Amino acid sequence: MIKAGIVGGTGYSGAELLRFLALHPQVKVTTVTSRTDAGSLVSSMFPNMRKHVDLRFVQPEVATLAACDVVFFATPHGTAMQMAPALLKSGVKVIDLSADFRIKDAATFRKWYKMEHTCPELLGQAVYGLPELNRDLIKSCNLLANPGCYPTAVQLGFMPLLHHGLVETDNLVADAKSGVSGAGKKIELGYMLCEVSESFKAYGINGHRHLPEILQGLNSVSNSKVGLTFMPHLVPMIRGIQASLYATLLTEQVDLQRIFEDFYKDQPFVDVLETGLSPETRSVRGSNNCQISVCRPQNGKTAVVLVVIDNLVKGAAGQAVQNMNLMFGFPEAAGLDIIAAIP
Ligand SMILES: NC(=O)c1ccc[n+]([C@@H]2O[C@H](COP(=O)([O-])OP(=O)(O)OC[C@H]3O[C@@H](n4cnc5c(N)ncnc54)[C@H](OP(=O)(O)O)[C@@H]3O)[C@@H](O)[C@H]2O)c1
Numbered sequence: 001m002i003k004a005g006i007v008g009g010t011g012y013s014g015a016e017l018l019r020f021l022a023l024h025p026q027v028k029v030t031t032v033t034s035r036t037d038a039g040s041l042v043s044s045m046f047p048n049m050r051k052h053v054d055l056r057f058v059q060p061e062v063a064t065l066a067a068c069d070v071v072f073f074a075t076p077h078g079t080a081m082q083m084a085p086a087l088l089k090s091g092v093k094v095i096d097l098s099a100d101f102r103i104k105d106a107a108t109f110r111k112w113y114k115m116e117h118t119c120p121e122l123l124g125q126a127v128y129g130l131p132e133l134n135r136d137l138i139k140s141c142n143l144l145a146n147p148g149c150y151p152t153a154v155q156l157g158f159m160p161l162l163h164h165g166l167v168e169t170d171n172l173v174a175d176a177k178s179g180v181s182g183a184g185k186k187i188e189l190g191y192m193l194c195e196v197s198e199s200f201k202a203y204g205i206n207g208h209r210h211l212p213e214i215l216q217g218l219n220s221v222s223n224s225k226v227g228l229t230f231m232p233h234l235v236p237m238i239r240g241i242q243a244s245l246y247a248t249l250l251t252e253q254v255d256l257q258r259i260f261e262d263f264y265k266d267q268p269f270v271d272v273l274e275t276g277l278s279p280e281t282r283s284v285r286g287s288n289n290c291q292i293s294v295c296r297p298q299n300g301k302t303a304v305v306l307v308v309i310d311n312l313v314k315g316a317a318g319q320a321v322q323n324m325n326l327m328f329g330f331p332e333a334a335g336l337d338i339i340a341a342i343p
Helices: 012-021 079-091 106-114 133-139 149-163 210-221 256-263 315-327
Strands: 002-007 026-032 072-073 091-094 142-145 172-178 230-236 239-249 270-272 291-295 302-307
Touching: 002 315, 012 026, 012 133, 072 079, 072 315, 079 091, 106 239, 133 149, 133 210, 133 270, 133 315, 142 172, 149 172, 149 210, 149 230, 149 239, 149 291, 149 315, 210 230, 230 291, 230 315, 256 270, 256 291, 302 315
Parallel strands: 002 026, 002 072, 072 091, 091 142, 172 230, 270 291
Antiparallel strands: 172 239, 239 302, 291 302
């Protein structure tokens, strides 16, 4: 049994970490932090945790967290980088759900996140936690950068095409939509019920922070430089990401269905649907699964890949638990064997 701590336990990703870790056979959650709710019962904020988590929120302090074997940061960017160096020195493994350790280049991080990195020397040792890309590196790492939600969906969709060199790489298009929980648990006009319901819009149209992360990942599997138009949208639902991805094929003599099925045949959380099916966000809601389908409309030159994940699960907490399993040598699906809830 390992001891786990969650920094940012009152947020949406923190709540999802609790949901999975509370039932994990090899993990005991010993510390859950909140600056604003320190002292109150976790189950008073999350009644779904009654009888599963008997803890009170505590202040996020290195001295307390250092008693854990693993600490998850489900906090805004700029937080994990403050505490990770001391925790790592104490022998604690760190899994960061924020962007602090995802981007290898400190200048690129500064440009997109508008802050100076406080421990750029750790960027080299951090492993980007997309198991379908980096499983072996994840197994031996102490500092894990958990991917963003859009980057998970977009990379999983484009990876087979780029790995096999099947498409023009300079003009990929990712048209992606997210539910409102992707913005976290904050009170802001743009995320209130009357503002988002019955409406649908693109945002971040001049450049979204996930773009450099997606490009970094796609370039690592592509032989030639990737150019990507990434357009995120906010849809009036709570959970889920759907990404429609477009790429121009270099050859039409290709069996895309077979390529995707082969590419993902050993991946426990990626499910390639049969030809002609269109994945729905509700089919992965609350689960760590990614469902993908691929097609070539009118047998033309454009490959279209449709991807769905739950932004809070495969896009955040579920993937973080999958990574923890790999880092500690547990079965990869431990604690994650959950079927999506429909409707
Ligand atoms: N939401 C998603 O779908 C999603 C998907 C992938 C990745 N992520 C990333 O995961 C992280 C968490 O996202 P979220 O949506 O769960 O956020 P959230 O709902 O806004 O929750 C943030 C949590 O962080 C705590 N916190 C804030 N500032 C802190 C600080 N300086 N020190 C310690 N704790 C602090 C907050 O609690 P207190 O204020 O009480 O301390 C709160 O519990 C973000 O970096 C986000 O980008 C989110």
